[in-house]
Amino acid sequence: MKRVVPVLIAVLIGLFVLAGYVLQSLLAPVLIMFLNWGVLLVGVALLVGMGHLLVFHFSRLINDQEKPFYSLIVLSAFTLTLVGGLVLSLQDVFFRNLVLNILIPIEAGLLAILAITLVYMSLYLIRTRGWTVMSVSFLVSAIISLLLNLDYVPTQPGTRIGELVAFLRRLPIVGVRGILLGVALGGLLVGLRVILAIDRPYGDEP
Amino acid sequence: MPEWICPECGTENPQSAERCLNCHVIREEDLEAGLPEAIEPTPPDQVNIIPQEGQDLPELLHSLKEDGEKAVEASQDEEQSLESSSEQPDPFEKPESDDEIPDWLERIRKRAQEEGDSIGEITQKIRAAQESLVEDQDAEQRRKFETWVQSIKSQLEDQSGGEDDDEDDLESITDDTHPVEPDWLKRLRKAREGDEQEGSEQPDIQGDSLLQWLVALEDGDETALLALEQIQNLEGGVGEETQRTSFTGDESVSEETQEVRIDEPVLPSYKPASIIVSPQEDFHAQQLAATIRDEYTPIPGSDHTRARSSWLVRLVIAGIMLTALSLALFGGFNPSAPQNSPQPHHERVITWLETLPDEPAVLLVFDYQAGFSGEMMRLSRPFMVSLQEMNSHLTVISTTASGVLLNQQLLVDDVLVEDISITDLGYLPLASFGAFSLGLQNQVAVNPAFLPEPVMPLSSLSFDGIVILSGDYEGSRGWIEQLTALTPETPLLLLVTAQAGPIVMPYWESGQVIGLVAGKSEALVLESDQVEDRWLGNRWGAYRVGVLITIGFIVIGVIINDNRDANDDSHWGEL
Numbered sequence: 163m164k165r166v167v168p169v170l171i172a173v174l175i176g177l178f179v180l181a182g183y184v185l186q187s188l189l190a191p192v193l194i195m196f197l198n199w200g201v202l203l204v205g206v207a208l209l210v211g212m213g214h215l216l217v218f219h220f221s222r223l224i225n226d227q228e229k230p231f232y233s234l235i236v237l238s239a240f241t242l243t244l245v246g247g248l249v250l251s252l253q254d255v256f257f258r259n260l261v262l263n264i265l266i267p268i269e270a271g272l273l274a275i276l277a278i279t280l281v282y283m284s285l286y287l288i289r290t291r292g293w294t295v296m297s298v299s300f301l302v303s304a305i306i307s308l309l310l311n312l313d314y315v316p317t318q319p320g321t322r323i324g325e326l327v328a329f330l331r332r333l334p335i336v337g338v339r340g341i342l343l344g345v346a347l348g349g350l351l352v353g354l355r356v357i358l359a360i361d362r363p364y365g366d367e368p
Numbered sequence: 369m370p371e372w373i374c375p376e377c378g379t380e381n382p383q384s385a386e387r388c389l390n391c392h393v394i395r396e397e398d399l400e401a402g403l404p405e406a407i408e409p410t411p412p413d414q415v416n417i418i419p420q421e422g423q424d425l426p427e428l429l430h431s432l433k434e435d436g437e438k439a440v441e442a443s444q445d446e447e448q449s450l451e452s453s454s455e456q457p458d459p460f461e462k463p464e465s466d467d468e469i470p471d472w473l474e475r476i477r478k479r480a481q482e483e484g485d486s487i488g489e490i491t492q493k494i495r496a497a498q499e500s501l502v503e504d505q506d507a508e509q510r511r512k513f514e515t516w517v518q519s520i521k522s523q524l525e526d527q528s529g530g531e532d533d534d535e536d537d538l539e540s541i542t543d544d545t546h547p548v549e550p551d552w553l554k555r556l557r558k559a560r561e562g563d564e565q566e567g568s569e570q571p572d573i574q575g576d577s578l579l580q581w582l583v584a585l586e587d588g589d590e591t592a593l594l595a596l597e598q599i600q601n602l603e604g605g606v607g608e609e610t611q612r613t614s615f616t617g618d619e620s621v622s623e624e625t626q627e628v629r630i631d632e633p634v635l636p637s638y639k640p641a642s643i644i645v646s647p648q649e650d651f652h653a654q655q656l657a658a659t660i661r662d663e664y665t666p667i668p669g670s671d672h673t674r675a676r677s678s679w680l681v682r683l684v685i686a687g688i689m690l691t692a693l694s695l696a697l698f699g700g701f702n703p704s705a706p707q708n709s710p711q712p713h714h715e716r717v718i719t720w721l722e723t724l725p726d727e728p729a730v731l732l733v734f735d736y737q738a739g740f741s742g743e744m745m746r747l748s749r750p751f752m753v754s755l756q757e758m759n760s761h762l763t764v765i766s767t768t769a770s771g772v773l774l775n776q777q778l779l780v781d782d783v784l785v786e787d788i789s790i791t792d793l794g795y796l797p798l799a800s801f802g803a804f805s806l807g808l809q810n811q812v813a814v815n816p817a818f819l820p821e822p823v824m825p826l827s828s829l830s831f832d833g834i835v836i837l838s839g840d841y842e843g844s845r846g847w848i849e850q851l852t853a854l855t856p857e858t859p860l861l862l863l864v865t866a867q868a869g870p871i872v873m874p875y876w877e878s879g880q881v882i883g884l885v886a887g888k889s890e891a892l893v894l895e896s897d898q899v900e901d902r903w904l905g906n907r908w909g910a911y912r913v914g915v916l917i918t919i920g921f922i923v924i925g926v927i928i929n930d931n932r933d934a935n936d937d938s939h940w941g942e943l
Binding site: 183186193194197198200201204205208252253258261262265266268269270272273277281282284285288301304305308309311312313334335338339341342 | 737738739740741742770772773774776777796797798801802804805845853854866870871873874877887889912915916918919921922923925926
């Protein structure tokens, strides 16, 4: 019984949602209700995750484990943000600037590090793989894409250069289309496996 | 307590008594010399097979030996007397030397020999008593001997069955019945070994060879075992043999204590199991060892000892980079208008903006992180300016946690966007859920009362267009897939970053999205076409310089690293 109930719920809801694409006028209210339940569950899951994070860092702070200073920073930032949002509200300019002026530079810096890391990894590719066809083609395509995005080469339609540039710009799209098709088919397959109770991501093994 | 028997009356007197308690005859040592020693009736439980501590074992053995010699002589005499007469050996036999025997004793013996019935009743009783004592003791000895032999037989059987139990059995035997091997036992074994070397293989069961026989029995000699069986089968002869052994004074059997010699069983020498390695296994083992050696062996090659670049060189390079970027960003070097004409997906966005009715209702979906806020602000600025000019009614919904703050930063703090009615629906997790619910609600005529607050206005609104501002392709993909399936009539536009542009381009080519602007380069095209202020141009120049520097790093790094060892991980991070 313990295994049957979760499987039954997952299968029924999956079939309802799938049928809702076809019978929208009939099943729309039920589907909306299910979706709203799902949204609420996701929100609660976020709260649970936040609580777990708080407990983890709090325990590290109390038990004087390794590097408790970082846990202190996390807890302080969380408390400050929570209290400020509750007191000042989201529409307050000071609160908005306080959060964004910290959040934006941090994330921008991480993105910059990501860019530098990607550049270095491209160099490391040559060091590890050597001058192979794949490594050379990868580097050449990366450099060409960067140059094309700089608009140094005119892409006037009707000209040979324009057509060549347009062709080179569309080459990545071909591969992306294949990736998107694969992602869509994979998602479809995963959904069917869940509906057919082959995969049970909710914790029970078949 | 040992006793002596009065020769006159036959009364048993304690050893300590000097006179007979009955007839008061003075005890003489000469009298005792010719008589066999009285056997002390030891109780059965006090029969000591093992010599006790404190006993003088060498003297005991010497006495056993002497008794054995005497027993041999006595046995010979007894045999002669038995041949001549059927009587039992007379304890009153004439001693070797006549001078030592008193006259009265001699007379008595002579009379006993001459007259058959000269032996008095007392003497007869004495003889009977002695015989009974001997028999009793013999029976007791026989019983203990049999028990001991049975144990030895079981040990021998265990030995023949499993060699591993020898030590345990020996220990059990020695622990239970016998103490640690004493010195006298060692000497006996040495003597036995000497006898064995001399070639005395046959165990002599009779007389003083009883010790040898016992040793042979321990060793599991078949003849000894057969003899043991014979002894056990003999009913009356057991007593005679034991009596004979007791009278003849066997070396191995003491009249007072019973000693059982136990030889240590010859334990088989432990031989460790030999490991048999086949040639194939040996070959594999050698291969494995060679592989392990090769892994730890330094790879010989050219020594690329490149000198590490000094900190000054790296500082200069960093300074050049920062200077170039700063000049590009703040130097006011506005690049010329892009040579490229708007792409088709750009033109569709422009066309849609131009065809919007007055005061259009547009839904803005903020689906990007704070790190992309700079690019998204510059990207969406021309679009927002156009909407501002139309007095649009904007409905804003965020599918990221920081989207609520970001949309306010874009729409409220930006002075370019003013006097626009904005309805903020808040944060909606799971973009696909929100898009699906939005698409379904457009199909529902009745608005259920239990809908959550942020979603309720959606059901009563119809949008002239939905604009998705996304930093990656996953969020925009969810909205596209749900809305194009449920509400295909509502136009969908994408304002995405440069990294998401190529990935979402197929959605435009398939017709699911009516327009697409990806990155600053395409936004610049719109800016040149829509607005006069080249606000984006300065940033675009700095962006180009940064990208050129990145390309230079890649090219130079590839050329430099070509001369390095590819396996040298110590150079990681030195760039």
